[in-house]
Amino acid sequence: MIEVRNLTKRHRGRAVVDDLSFTVEPGHVTGFLGRNGAGKSTTMRLMLGLDHPCAGRVLFDGVPYRRLPEPLRRVGVMLSPPAVHPGRTAFDHLLWLARTNRVPRGRVGEVLETVGLTGAARQRAGSLSLGMTQRLGIAAALLGDPPVLLLDEPVNGLDPEGxxxxxxxxxxxxxxGRTVFFSSHLMGETALTAERLVVIGGGRLLADTTVRRFVEDNARSHVRLRTPEPGRMREALAMSGIQVGAAEDGSLEVHGVEAARLGELAAANGVTLHEVSTQSPSLEEAFMRLTGAEAGARTEAGRR
Structure with missing residues (x-):
């Protein structure tokens, strides 16, 4: 379990992380989201003791990271980009880490196989591709077989198979039963991977919930209409008091009205429809709606 309590970091008088609190439970994959500048990277550095907070604390199974006697065995970490000496081979990089934390030598081969780098074990890290370097960073995080994993942008550089x-x-x-916490800027992949979300904006907590609940709370489904007569369809909708928007592909978007009613309305007005489909809201739409509103509120507050 990861416990973040009242974490605060100020830089030049500005709160980069502002009284941030959340808990990451074991048994779930938890995604960590925020716009650029939201404070994600600073938060992760504070969690690991790489930066000093002005207030607050972070505990890994009840212990601050800096007090863990063999941290690799308790918390597997990969920050982006992974820190690897370019002159070391992939095997030697992991072996060096293993020896500093009393991890058996045999574990190095195991994690290389797990991440698909057995064939590149004797290749120098500086010659590895971006995707292979990413896999090496993940191997280092897995090396101590830790109960907690903290990964910064683990999908970066990976091909579709990866x-x-x-x-x-x-x-x-x-x-x-492990605690898995990862940051990402890829909404689609986060939606497919994570069960829970922690979302921040301006260093503050915006949401700590399940992916499903987050989408339901911050986005709405809509009906997509494709017609060769968009002008007539707009008129028919306007006469019924229904507002309509336009998508980039030229289709019409209607919120708050069932698809069946729109189909009946088109038929009653003799409008040809090529498509009437209900579009479910996405994590990306929900994220942009929430963080956009939050950013707008902060901008307005700054003007006062």
Whole structure:
């Protein structure tokens, strides 16, 4: 379990992280989201003791990270980009980490196989591709077989096969009862991987909930209409007091009205429809709606 309590960090008088509190429970994959500048990277550095908070604390299973006697065995960490000496081979990089935390040598080969780098074990890190370097960083996080994983942008640089692999691996680790916490800017992948979300904006907590509840609370479904007669359809909707918007592909978007009613309205007015479909809200839409409103509120407050 990860407990973040009243975490605060100020820089030049500005709160980069502002009284932030949340808990990451074991048995779930939890995504950490925020716009650029929201404070995600600073929060993760504070969690690991790489930056000093002005207030608050972070506990990993009841212990601050800096007090863990063998941290690699308790918390698996990968910050983006992974810190790897370019002159070391992938094997030697992991072996060096293993020896500093009393991890058996045999574990190095195991994690190299887990991340698909057995064939590149003797290759120098500086010659690895971005995706292979990412896999090496994940291998380092897994090396101590820790109960807690904290990963910063683990999907970056991975090919489609790698994305499927990391998604399945994170879910498997959570199913084993581990605490899995990862940051990402990829909304679609987060929606497919995470069960829970922690969302921040301006260093403050905006949401700590399930993915499903977050989408339901912050986005609405709508009906998509495709017609060769958009002008006539707009007139028919306006006469019924129904507001309509336009999508980039030229289709019409209607909120708050069932698809069946719109189809009946089109038929009654002799309007040809090529498509009437209900579009479910996405995590991206919900995220942009919430964080956009929050950013707008902060901008307005700054003008006062």
């Amino acid at each position: 994305v499927l692999w990391i998604r399945g691996m994170l879910r498997t680790l959570a199913a084993e």
